[in-house]
Amino acid sequence: MVFLFHANPTVTQEKKYDNVVKITCQLKYQYKEFGWIWNSEKTISTIIYGTGFVLDGKIVTSKHVVCGLALEDYQAIQGEDGNIVQFNKNVILEKLIESKVRIGGLGIEPERIYISLKYDLAFLKISSEALETLRLQKLNVSHEEMYVGKKVEAWGFPSTSNPQVNIDLKITSIKDDWFVLNQSLEPGFSGGPIIDQNNHVLGIISRSEAKQSRIIAVNIMQVESNIFANEYGQGIMTCPNGEKYVGEFKNGKMNGQGTYTWPDGEKYVGEYKDGKMNGQGTYTWPDGEKYLGEYKDGKRNGQGTLTYPDGTKKVGRWKNGKYIGK
Structure with a gap:
């Protein structure tokens, strides 16, 4: 399965307070097989796990956690039954048919999903009652200076059911709207926050690259501006019914x-x-x-x-x- 995260040894410890929540997304795709004298359309379902946190009353996560990757980025998909479908000139992935997103252990369904047009960002709107049920501690935005060598942490849900924190990360490069960290992470951290030493949010984990041993994170200022854009500007909204x-x-x-x-x-x-x-x-x-x-x-x-x-x-x-x- 080609997703954006790859397993890699990290320095982690279980968190003792609730600032992050597990995001589960069941995706159903349609693909076509081409034979010598026949063509057939089939479907495959898979599950993506990621992380979310609360900012300005919405659950923030990565876009690919709730929508999957762009079709052209998939080389293969592993179905829920364990079977793997490889894509090539004879097996073409056609479209995403269905996306079912659930938040936390109670499986809360978002009322709306707002998606950034430019960045790997998504914002899940749930009722105030549902948000209270999650009992998430609010995270604040960091206003500290960001610099190369700065020590940070990554919070999220890897393969375990409990949230964990990677405590051995440093910033290695900074761009206008994203920055790079010095390690890759396990699957499930995607969409989780990058935290400074004051427990404030610096950014959101977009992807992990095992070969380069690095993490790409979106700057928190872009997260804030995209929340604003989905209130006042261009954006995408999806509903659970499709x-x-x-x-x-x-x-x-x-x-x-x-x-x-x-x-x-x-x-x-x-x-x-x-x-x-x-x-x-x-x-x-x-x-x-x-x-x-x-x-x-x-x-x-x-x-x-x-x-x-x-x-x-x-x-x-x-x-x-x-x-x-x-």
Whole structure:
């Protein structure tokens, strides 16, 4: 299985307080096998384990923990049954069909998942009651100077059920939005925090590279700015039922231009206001039916054209979702 983490001996100890939580994600993929005279589509399910922590009321983790890697990054996937599927010119990984994310030992399901467009970051929104159930201690952002040689720690869930901390890490290189540490880590630390000596967060673990014996971490300032961006800016939101929105946000709601897709194939591309379809937009159905026109408060309102699968059209004005004539 090609994931971003590889086992490597580290200096670890079990933590005695709860600042991090285990993230479990079950992923189901579709792939195609090509034979001499036949092709067949199959599916494979696998599980990814990672780590999350609380920042600004959301669970922060790595994007690949809740979405998997980009399809082209997989050389093989090991299924839940232990079987391994190798990908090559005759076996092609086609798409991710399903992603089920659970938080902590109680298996809490996030209400929304916000994904950074640029960085390996994801933010899981859960209810205040669920957050209280996790009993996580809040972590604060570090404002200390970051420099090469600085000693830090990595907190997370490796293969064990208890959180652990790597206490033997140093910063070896610093870039604008990420930095490098001097060791690789075991699977499961992905998405966990990098901590300074005052127990404040410096960054989030993105990937571990065993061959180079190093960790790549995203700077905490980018984590903060991306949380803000998913409130005011471009972002991605996914729902447990498979619905997905890609577009602009304001005040944490869909505002501006965006695309919303449903698991059954329905799709809306257009303008939003306060979380509802509002303005010009195009709504399409799997059978080919399409509406192009104006929306208000989530319903067809104003001038628009509804085109049926057979090509016939209904052109005119709409009110509260109903056609009222030309």
